[in-house]
Amino acid sequence: MNAIEVQHLTKTFGKTTALGDISFSVAQGEIFGTIGPDGAGKSTLIRSLATLALPDSGTIQMLGMDLLKDYKTIRTKIGYMPEIFSLYQDLTVEENLEFYASLFDISIADNYQIIEPVFRQLEPFRKRRAGKLSGGMKQKLALSCALIHNPQILLLDEPTRGVDPVSRKEFWNILGDIKKQGITIVFSTSYMDEVSICDKIGLFNKGKFLCIGAPAEIADEFADPIYLIKSAQLYKVLLKARQWEGTRQCYMFGDSIHIVFKDGSYSPEALKTFLAEFADAEVSAVEANIEDCFMNLLNSERHG
Ligand code: ADP
DSSP: OOSEEEEEEEEEETTEEEEEEEEEEEOTTOEEEEEOOTTSSHHHHHHHHTTOSOOSEEEEEETTEETTTSHHHHHHHEEEEOSSOOOOTTSBHHHHHHHHHHHTTOOGGGGHHHHHHHHGGGGGGTTSBGGGSOHHHHHHHHHHHHHTTOOSEEEESSTTTTOOHHHHHHHHHHHHHHHHTTOEEEEEESOGGGGGGOSEEEEEETTEEEEEEOHHHHHHTOOSOEEEEEOSSHHHHHHHHHTSTTEEEEEEETTEEEEEESSTTOOHHHHHHHTTTSTTOEEEEEOOOHHHHHHHHHHHHHHO
């Protein structure tokens, strides 16, 4: 049995289609990442799974139960961490945790071993007010609060947004530890590099999944060769390369440019000749990664 099974889920707000007939499943114990830009519909999806946004149509099964019929039971078996961490800023670390535990009629001690991998670093700050914690610490406290009742499914809405890079990496390790306890994790993000911690990802845009699969499978499906261009005049080179007849797609990629050719009849040498006015421009082959796949899928959506 899958932990989560979503069929034809649709949710609109007035004229905005936040979720447009989406179907997917998440296996028990899997980490599933929903990756997409702002406004794509990620929060609405996570909120729907958390029983907080009512679908217009479609079905959601969580742990074999129907979300609409069994939402009360489901709520005891899921942990939800909203995008804006739902902490009481005036309460201490310990008081926040006690509050969330009390909602489920348990004490912190009952389930301490569940939150221990996350809470370990917060121990010295037990008496500090939540409002006085750093972003990374707030994130860990919010996660501890979402976990304290020992949920079977953890739903995290952009848990690493606005968190510093070091805390972000720590957070990935923590999710790995939580997964080892058999908890199914669904999270949303706009950071492409977070695919590395996922068993399965869904690239999400405008209320729809453009593709779903294991990160390596998705990257392998990208059949066209990709080339990388380096130059000191990156932006000028980008504009020029976009004018080349062999260019299907060309975009900035960190401190370089990635270019996809229309077909195999175009060569890197021909591109280099076209860019001859930029003496330092170097063209070399690279492996496609998830960001390239996303750009490619967005491009095919635009051009049909
Ligand atoms: P994301 O989390 O990917 O940024 P959201 O799920 O927050 O995306 O939003 C998807 C779309 O739905 C956006 O266009 C947003 O403005 C709209 N939307 C989300 N929640 C509401 C709401 N409560 N009322 C009206 N529009 C909403």
